[in-house]
């Protein structure tokens with residue numbers, strides 16, 4: 001077995017793991033875990049590895065994740081900086097987290113990883129497992145997009161199909177009980193949060209110096225990672241301004257809005273297109289609400305109609321993204337219209353996933 005020392009701890013009950021153990025959630029109380037390590041600013045090289053000094057582990061292999069472009073657009077007088085996360089190796093920001101999570105599985109001596117997902121995470125997890133010559137089993141509902149299933153298979157993953165998404169969650173827990181299987185559990189995993197801090201670091205190094213950060217919230221890994229990353233930059237004295245986190249959720253999966261504002265949003269229509277943010281019960285919901293309160297942030301709810309309009313605009317800019325990614329532009333438009341974002345503001349908006357994986361759907365929508 002390779003040498004590795006990643007200590008997980010539970011902020012809720014104080015549980016602490018030994019460095020050679022892996023837990024996908026707290027074995028005592030079931031809460032999401034954090035990783036304990038000393039973090040400092042010593043950037044060197046390119047990609048995710050550039051920030052090795054502020055990450056809990058350095059994976060031995062890479063597919064070239066990170067170092068995504070930041071492009072600038074003048075949108076109705078607002079400077080929008082789009083971080084092109086869909087240009088990561090498997091076409092989504094999830095590659096940053098998978099690089100750490102699967103790297104850890106390999107270092108701990110696992111030979112098989114298991115995950116339940118119908119989306120980008122399955123493709124990403126499979127690609128990194130294959131990089132290390134490890135087996136991957138992805139549990140997904142029968143109705144998961146054909147293109148995504150095909151990619152998981154092509155990358156060497158095994159698919160177990162279940163009737164519903166809920167059945168997939170039950171099936172994967174059965175697999176997770178086998179000690180030979182490493183359950184990635186990206187909605188719980190602190191590694192997916194830690195890895196997305198690097199999006200904030202990169203954006204700052206590439207010239208983002210505004211204070212508004214808009215992120216779609218599914219399980220919240222991206223949102224929380226960006227929040228942590230900007231807090232680090234402030235703590236290290238690299239940036240001197242505070243950031244404001246804006247969370248975007250779809251009208252069909254509302255979780256944050258009532259927690260922040262107490263009522264229901266005034267919106268009609270579904271949001272079935274933004275499949276990436278349809279996570280009904282994110283394990284880190286309380287942390288997301290805390291981050292919103294801490295940064296005096298906002299929640300914006302968007303519908304399919306708004307997503308389609310925003311998606312059309314993004315394609316006209318030459319940005320080949322999936323519908324979930326378009327939620328940030330849909331939210332930005334609403335914030336400009338309501339006067340919450342004004343001319344001269346500078347906004348960071350990560351574009352999370354590639355449209356190339358679902359071009360059939362994109363063709364239908366556009």
Ligand SMILES: [Zn+2]
Nearest residue numbers: 010013026029
């Ligand atoms: Zn605990």
